Amino acid sequence: MLLTLNLLPILQTQSARIKAKLAELDRTLESRYGDRYYQVKQQLDGTKVAYEKSRAEAERTGIIPLEQKQESTTREVAKAGSSAARTEALLKQRLKDFWLSIKNKNR
Numbered sequence: 659m660l661l662t663l664n665l666l667p668i669l670q671t672q673s674a675r676i677k678a679k680l681a682e683l684d685r686t687l688e689s690r691y692g693d694r695y696y697q698v699k700q701q702l703d704g705t706k707v708a709y710e711k712s713r714a715e716a717e718r719t720g721i722i723p724l725e726q727k728q729e730s731t732t733r734e735v736a737k738a739g740s741s742a743a744r745t746e747a748l749l750k751q752r753l754k755d756f757w758l759s760i761k762n763k764n765r
Contacts (some may be wrong), residue, residue: 687695716722 691698712723
């Protein structure tokens with residue numbers, strides 16, 4: 659516990675240095691790229707907000723969006739497979755009926 663308390667000032671100092679470097683980098687990129695940097699930064703901030711919102715929603719509901727999408731896709735593929743099987747069975751029956759009708763005409 660004592661070791662942890664001794665590390666706190668060091669971590670705070672490092673955190674302040676990192677924040678200062680980030681602020682300097684931000685100013686450099688803004689001066690170099692201007693509006694383009696500002697637009698990218700806004701998009702990144704929007705993405706962060708959307709991510710946090712999705713994450714909070716997933717934690718609240720207990721449903722992970724990726725799993726939800728996978729389940730939805732699985733259901734859609736299953737529906738498509740079932741529809742294809744019904745269509746195949748119908749086509750087979752029609753071909754069988756057609757073949758029998760031809761066979762009966764030739765008798």
